[in-house]
Amino acid sequence: MxxxxxxxxxxxxxxxxxxxxxxxxxxxxxxxxDAYNRIKAITAVEGNVLRIGTKVWDLSTKRNVYLVGAGKAANHMARAVDEVLGDKLTQGIVIVKIAEEGDVFHRTDIRVGGHPIPNEEGYAASLDILDLVEQATADDLFIAVISGGSSALMSCPVEGISLQDEMDTTDILLKSGAGIYEINAIRRHISRMNGGMLAKAIAEKGAELIGFGISDAVGTPPTGDYGVPYANYASTPIGPDKTTLADARRVIRDYALENRLPASVVNYLMNVGNEGETPKSFPHNTYYLLNTLPDSCIYAKEAAEELGxxxxxxxxxxxxxxxxxxxxxxxxxxxxxxxxxxxxxxxxxxxxxxxxxxxxxxxxxxxxxxxxxxxxxxxxxxxxxxxxxxxxxxxxxxxxxxxxxxxxxxxxxxxxxxxxxxxxxxxxxxxxxxxxxxxxxxxxxxxxxxxxxxxxxxxxxxxxxxxxx
Structure with a gap:
């Protein structure tokens, strides 16, 4: 097809x-x-051994194996992981933009979130994911599949900011003329999930995290051998965040958003202390970067030249x-x-x-x-x-x-x-x-x-x- x-x-x-x-x-x-093919190419389960690229895990040492994720490419990513793990998977919750008939899963629950504006179902799914994390122990393994769009799909604002406030904030930011890095500086700092906050919650339980990601960030270098864990993985719900509270405050000033964004958002960002900063490193997590933005041009160039x-x-x-x-x-x-x-x-x-x-x-x-x-x-x-x-x-x-x-x-x-x-x-x-x-x-x-x-x-x-x- x-x-x-x-x-x-x-x-x-x-x-x-x-x-x-x-x-x-x-x-x-x-x-x-297509991320489905890329994950299947480097991932396999043999007995109790999970192999991803150059690294292996003994699943017999894990109490539970959970699959979580969000993104506009998460359908294909989750389907690949769900198929490879089979009965080794305890439970999965993945938030997507569009559910399609070909999305057949064994132990993964697919939820349809809102994008580019968050919605109630994405918010409810995020709370369910946080419930899984809350029950986790150091004997559990989380496998996360994350692609672009997760900031809206995995919507879960901090206490004091309503879902409607987050929805209005997203709408205003997308029409403000701000770049995506600037938009994310605000979105990540009002979220319980984004900007590495999901990974932080998993780390606080002592559980292990493996992340599959697709980077749509302008400026990320082309991928090399994507079966080798990626040391410089950043941002999204499962990685360290490069944006800061200072960045978020600067965006509010630069784009004159003080009186346009919901008051709850402006008050929170302008007054929260260091406890509102997003995490900046996760040295114990394992990340695989499947594709980056320059790859599309590189592959297209090769395809064109094959056509002469x-x-x-x-x-x-x-x-x-x-x-x-x-x-x-x-x-x-x-x-x-x-x-x-x-x-x-x-x-x-x-x-x-x-x-x-x-x-x-x-x-x-x-x-x-x-x-x-x-x-x-x-x-x-x-x-x-x-x-x-x-x-x-x-x-x-x-x-x-x-x-x-x-x-x-x-x-x-x-x-x-x-x-x-x-x-x-x-x-x-x-x-x-x-x-x-x-x-x-x-x-x-x-x-x-x-x-x-x-x-x-x-x-x-x-x-x-x-x-x-």
Whole structure:
């Protein structure tokens, strides 16, 4: 089964040859990133021995083995661990964004949390996980599967802050223009789970923790041998946190959030003492980092070259306003076609990172969408200047912002096709209703859960201009 579920529809319109190349590269990349396959490749149980990569555990010495986790790729991650452990697993609770029919588990309870805004079910599941931890002893083993999105899915605010306050805080932060590191500085310091607080609770019981993680943080180096425990694992609910209370307070000041965030959140962060700081090290835990953000570009480059298409990695640090980034990609395509810079056409230009969308007021919103939809819609505005060029941009986990689509795929014909059905691209961008626009012209990308979560994956294909009719 293809990762891109509407592949055939996407190649049936527009610049079909260019679209086919881009989608084939995307398919190969997403298949290689699937965490289910990566965990199964390094994990096995033989008798009472659990082997993960280069390390082994004697399960006969463990009273209970628990599986916990959260994230937008946690479905595939949890399924792999659940299958490998079988009857050795005592109980599992994992919080996901979307439950699918193919999610079959033996001893793991799957809960559907809220993302990007937390919800009641995620909160209740987090309390159940904390109950498991509260019952644990030094003879227990916790295996955690964590990917991007866990900050919202594993929602559990500290005492004095309500779930509604945390929900409102998340909504305001996501529309403030703040970067993800800044957003997390606040979210982690008002949580009983995030920023390493779950690992801290496990450590206080003396139990052992093994963590499988996917890092969607901009700036994390590419993975090497992922069967070797990763020494520098950081952040998320199970690792040490690099953000500080000082960071959280600075974000409140820098983005003028004192009177926008709930009073309970501002009062807590501004007045809590050192007891409110997140943990900074867990020397006794074992972590495996399955993939990092640069991997998507590296794998896509290899996939493109296997198809015989030259490819370059422009950046794995892409940040900023999504629609503007799309227009920049269009200008790069035009430069390539006309002057051969930075590489001649035909070629693929790859980028990854985490672009964002600033929404000062909810009154602006007239539809749904996310950074991938907005980036490709922005690209479509000036793509006619680079005939045949195609931009594919998705949130690699399979849902883009508030849209159930993964993102979009637009080309030099999208603008004209929107005009044909009386849709205005500028109106869609102003109203942050880009998913509806792309769906109407057949340029939305649908994947469902992909088994990975490495933020944005952007694939730009630029053909030779003289070959375009």
């Amino acid at each position: 293809r990762k891109i579920r509407n592949y055939d529809e996407l190649v049936s319109r527009g610049d079909t040859e260019s679209r086919t190349i881009v989608l084939d590269v995307a398919e190969a990349t997403l298949g290689r990133l 298409v030259p490819a370059i990695i422009l950046t794995s640090f892409l940040e900023g306003e999504a629609k503007d980034a799309g227009m920049v990609m269009s200008s790069i395509a035009r430069e390539i076609q006309q002057y051969g810079n930075p590489v001649p056409a035909p070629c693929i230009v790859l980028s990854s990172g985490e672009v964002t969308t600033r929404i000062p007021s909810n009154s602006e919103i007239t539809g749904t969408g996310g950074p991938g939809c907005e980036m490709t819609t922005g690209f479509s505005l000036t793509a006619p200047n680079a005939p045949g060029s195609v931009l594919f941009s998705i949130d690699s986990e399979g849902t883009d912002g508030t849209a159930m689509a993964a993102g979009g795929l637009t080309d030099s014909t999208t603008l004209a096709r929107a005009d044909e059905v009386n849709l205005n691209v500028h109106d869609a961008l102003r109203g942050h209703a880009t998913h509806e626009l792309l769906a109407a012209v057949g340029d939305s990308v649908f994947t469902g859960n992909t088994g990975t979560n490495l933020c944005d994956l952007n694939i730009l294909y630029v053909p030779v201009r003289s070959n375009i009719q």
